[in-house]
Amino acid sequence: METISRKSFLQQCLRAGALVSLSPAVVNAWYTRSTDDEFYQKIVLANNQDVAKLLKSLAPEITEVRRRSGYELANLVAAFCEPTSAYYQKEELVPYMTKIISFLVKAQHADGTLDFGNLASPPDTAFILEPLCAAGTILKTNNTASLNEVKALLKEFIFKAGEALRLGGVHTPNHRWVVSAALAKINSLFPNPAYVKRINEWLSEGVYCDKDGNYLERSMNYSAVIDRSLITIGRLLKMPSLFEPVRKNLRLVYYHSEPNGELVTVDSRRQDQYAPINILYFYHDFYYLAIQDNNPEFAAITKYIETLNGFDSRVLNDLLVYFLEDPLYKKPLPTPKAPSVNFEKFFPETNLVRIRRSDITTTIFGGTDFPIIIASGRSNSPNFFAYRKGEAILKYMRFSTDFFSTGYFHSQGITKSGNAYVLHQKIEAPYYQPLPAKFKRPDGNYKHAQSTDGRFWNKMDFEHRPQSNINTLETIIRVEEKNGSNELTFSSKGTDGVHVVIEFCFKEGGNLTGLKKLDTLSDSYTLESGQGEYSFGNNAIKFGPGIFKHAKLTGLEGELYSSHFGSLRTEGMHVFFTGITPFEHKITIG
Structure with missing residues (x-):
């Protein structure tokens, strides 16, 4: 990774709002961070607080x-076994430990599995x-x-579960x-x-990680699961080669991270493509x-994560377990060396571009799985x-048309032309002629098949029908970074008279100025001309010029x-620009 000074990285993170409630000790930790008594005491205290809540719940x-x-x-066990814990060897914890494990043993099926998430899974x-x-x-040494x-x-419980895992199957790659x-x-x-034989059987299928650092599911949610699993296997079975895909994936994770720790998931093949998660995981x-x-850069990222909102409640409360389980955690981190917060990265495997300039980030997505199918994976x-x-x-931002109800624009990849990234989609919508005589059936019961343009299914045997009256719509979107802003140039042409909609969705809770509120849709606005502005806190995004040639927004x-009664509308403040093909328009966002 390209590097800048640690001090600069810290200052930029502070401007981005990524670091919260920073004490001098935390600031200095960028330079001297080790697993010292102060941090360990914080871990023990978090465990104590979690245990206090557990005794009630x-x-x-x-x-x-x-x-x-x-x-x-595990947290009860850690509290009982940690000498500096307020609950060290406190007998009051034992009945609660017994209660949990007794319930799990009773809930366990004869084959060793449990019912949660999925049945007998x-x-x-695991x-x-x-x-x-x-x-x-x-507990081994207690x-x-x-x-x-x-x-x-x-x-x-563990013995029975071990048999379930040694013999049982899985659903998805990360399983x-x-x-x-x-x-x-x-x-x-x-x-x-x-057990080892079964592990090797799974490993013999190969751990896929592409050159960008993506696993098969391209999911940040499941990448966190896979990284943790591969480290565990590599550590316990002395297979250090399993750490390499984790390294690649963690570098990808950093480039997908926003200044506040949220991760870009638009390229995911799982449910998190519409629900971003945090680098905390x-x-x-x-x-x-x-x-x-x-690795000094990973040490810096570790320290950065410790400053994020949610670290105490979602990570710190379970850390004592890991520190007591694996002695490596008690070793000091290397001196941090901040990774770059000024980069432009193109990930060709998923057609994703990430540009970061301190606290300003741009994401361009030009890839998807074709044909478009609504399904996990x-x-x-x-x-x-x-x-x-x-x-x-x-x-x-999204782009949509009413061209034969083909809906949202899905780019067929992404290319770089000079300093610009180019998104492109060409759609053909034909009409169908009568079947040739050799394919006709007297009973009219033809093959149930998808139309050649992929829009719908019917018993029409589309593949054998001649086509005519073919309509075409070709859309090109160019995105170029210029003087700290982004210039987006839209071109959509082919069939004339097609209604075009450009949709912006800003984070809810902000303020929009210079726009007209729509009565027909909630939290929706238009910009007929000139510039608009969205602001949140001390920051603002300007965009325009606006254009509004029609009001067909459904x-x-x-x-x-x-057709699946679905909607992709999300929470947020929606702004619509509209036009009619042939359509050309340029928008600056910055």
């Missing part, structure tokens, strides 16, 4: 299996085993007599590595060649490899552009989504 009967149950038991059972095995590891029942029940990581943890507690992975590889987001300037956030999803 666990008072009623446990009625359902939750993934969190594993961490609840090996992979979901997820809960990560913290349960950590608890088992911490000989307190009162813990004997907890240890015996934990062993019973293979989750199951393998759980088996590696079980094997470290109760060595069994059969990768904390353990950056932390582990920063120490393992003596498919990338189908129509968001082709996003822009952030500090707290002012343009969540996305049905933007097209037939593909609307």
Whole structure:
């Protein structure tokens, strides 16, 4: 990664609002951060606070299996075994430990699986085993007599679950590595060649990571799962080669990170393509490899994550378990060296561009999975552009037409021309002639098939019909960074008279000036000419010139989504520019 000074990185993060409530100790930590007593005391205190809440929440009967149950038991065990904890060897914790593990043993099927997430699910059972095995590891060296029942029940549960994972199947790519990581943890507690054999069977399929650093699902949500799993397998089975795809993925994660820690997920093939997650989920992975590889940039990112909103409640409260399970966590981080916050990266595998200039970021997306299919495992987001300037956030831009109800523009890739990135889509919509005689059926019962343009299905045997009256629409969007702003040039032509809509969606809660509010749609505005401005906090985004040639603003999803009664409209402040083909318009955003 290209580097700048640590001080500059810190200052830029501060301007971006990424670092909150910074004390001098935290600022200095960029230069001297180690796993020192002060930070460890903070981890222990967070565990104490979590345990105090658990003692109240666990008072009623446990009625359902939750993934969190594993961490609840592990946090109680960590508190009991940590000498500096306020709950060190406090017998009051033991009944709660017993309560959790007793419930899980009762909920376990004869084959070792649990019902949560999915029914009788090996992979979901594997997820809960990560913290349960950590608890088992911490308890290995604790000989307190009162813990004997907890240890015996934990062993019973883990043994049965181990058989479920050794023999059971999976649904998705990441499940293979989750199951393998759980088996590696079980094997470290109760060595069994059969566990290792099963892990090697899964690994023999290959861990795919493309040259950009994407795993098969291209999902930040599941990348965090895979990274954690591969580190676990590599650590416990002495397979350091498994760390390499994690390194590649973590570099990708950094480039996909916004100044406030949110991650770009528009290119995902899973549910997070419409629900961004936070870099907080990768904390353990950056932390582990920063120490393992003596990587100063990963150390800086680790420290950056510690400053983000949500770190205390979503990461810190479970950290004591990891520090007690694996001694590596107690080693000092290398001296941080800040990664660049001034870069332009083109990821050709997903047709994604990320541009960052301190607290200003641009995302351009020109890739998707064709044909467009609405299903998990498919990338189908129509968001082709996003822009952030500090707290002012343009969540996305979309382009839609009423051309034969084809709906949103989905670029057929992305190319770079000079300093500009070019998005392109060409659609052909034919009419169909009578079937040739050799394909005609007297009963009229023809093959149920998709139309050749992919818009709909019917029993018309489309592939054998001659076509005529073919209509074409070709759309080109050029995006070029100029003088700190982005210039977007739109061209849509072919069939005349097609209604065109450019949709902006700004983060809700901001202020729009210079625009006209629409009565027909909630939180919707137009800009007929001139410049508009969106502001949030101390930051503002200017955009324009506006154009508004028609008010046809419904049905933007097209037939593909609307036939499933779906809508892609999200929360936010929506601004619409409209035109009619042949359409040419240039917009500056900055």
